[in-house]
Amino acid sequence: MYQLKICHLYPDILNLYGDRGNIICMKKRMEWRGIQAEVTGVSVGDPLNFDDYDIFFIGGGQDFEQGVLLEDLAAGKAKEISRAVEEEKVFLAICGGYQMLGQYYKTWDGQQCDFIGALDLYTIGEKERMIGNYMYQCSSEDENLIVVGFENHSGKTYLGDKVRPMGRVLSGHGNNGKDKTEGARYKNVFATYSHGPLLPKNPKLADLILKTALMRKYPGIHLSALNDSFEEQAHNYMQERLHG
Numbered sequence: 027m028y029q030l031k032i033c034h035l036y037p038d039i040l041n042l043y044g045d046r047g048n049i050i051c052m053k054k055r056m057e058w059r060g061i062q063a064e065v066t067g068v069s070v071g072d073p074l075n076f077d078d079y080d081i082f083f084i085g086g087g088q089d090f091e092q093g094v095l096l097e098d099l100a101a102g103k104a105k106e107i108s109r110a111v112e113e114e115k116v117f118l119a120i121c122g123g124y125q126m127l128g129q130y131y132k133t134w135d136g137q138q139c140d141f142i143g144a145l146d147l148y149t150i151g152e153k154e155r156m157i158g159n160y161m162y163q164c165s166s167e168d169e170n171l172i173v174v175g176f177e178n179h180s181g182k183t184y185l186g187d188k189v190r191p192m193g194r195v196l197s198g199h200g201n202n203g204k205d206k207t208e209g210a211r212y213k214n215v216f217a218t219y220s221h222g223p224l225l226p227k228n229p230k231l232a233d234l235i236l237k238t239a240l241m242r243k244y245p246g247i248h249l250s251a252l253n254d255s256f257e258e259q260a261h262n263y264m265q266e267r268l269h270g
């Protein structure tokens with residue numbers, strides 16, 4: 027039987043807006059296809075061996091929670107996460123979790139958080155937050171998918187040369203409200219500011235992420251189609267509203 031092992035990093039600390047719903051969505055979409063999904067939570071003080079997992083999920087967190095994790099990351103997880111990224115493990119990282127994969131975050135009140143450094147990007151906070159429903163379009167490498175989501179961040183993220191944006195902003199702010207980029211892609215990392223039901227509202231993105239992980243483990247595997255009519259209705263409603 028096909029199986030994917032999902033590592034949910036810091037599930038008790040990084041879980042804004044029910045970001046964990048994305049794990050439920052991935053698990054369900056696998057089970058509906060007869061693929062086994064095993065989810066393990068790994069938090070502060072827990073050992074992490076990247077070889078044990080196929081997909082890593084990191085949810086969002088406020089500045090305070092991100093600060094709390096610095097010690098645990100520096101104690102070994104940062105190195106392990108960077109190795110997993112380089113080994114082309116699949117990552118889905120949301121907002122605060124996305125920022126944490128980068129080099130550093132300077133909060134709006136001047137605190138310097140040195141992060142994992144697995145991705146060539148950094149974040150600078152500003153007092154004014156970027157909040158609201160938003161929409162972006164992925165590149166052709168990612169099937170030109172249109173993603174609808176919700177963002178709420180004070181950090182403005184700037185990408186270096188070694189990563190590409192996850193998409194181009196069609197409506198809303200994205201990475202920094204200036205250069206129209208949203209999120210980051212590097213190897214098999216999908217990083218985005220989109221909180222909450224990202225995958226339930228964007229079933230094609232959910233399948234792209236699952237396909238990436240399955241193909242890495244079982245080359246040539248075919249992902250059967252699901253009936254996504256409800257999911258597509260939710261997606262299309264938001265897409266029309268944001269185009270409005």
Ligand code: GLN
Nearest residue numbers: 086087089121122180181
């Ligand atoms: N603390 C970060 C910011 O405000 C991330 C917040 C979040 O995950 N929503 O930019």
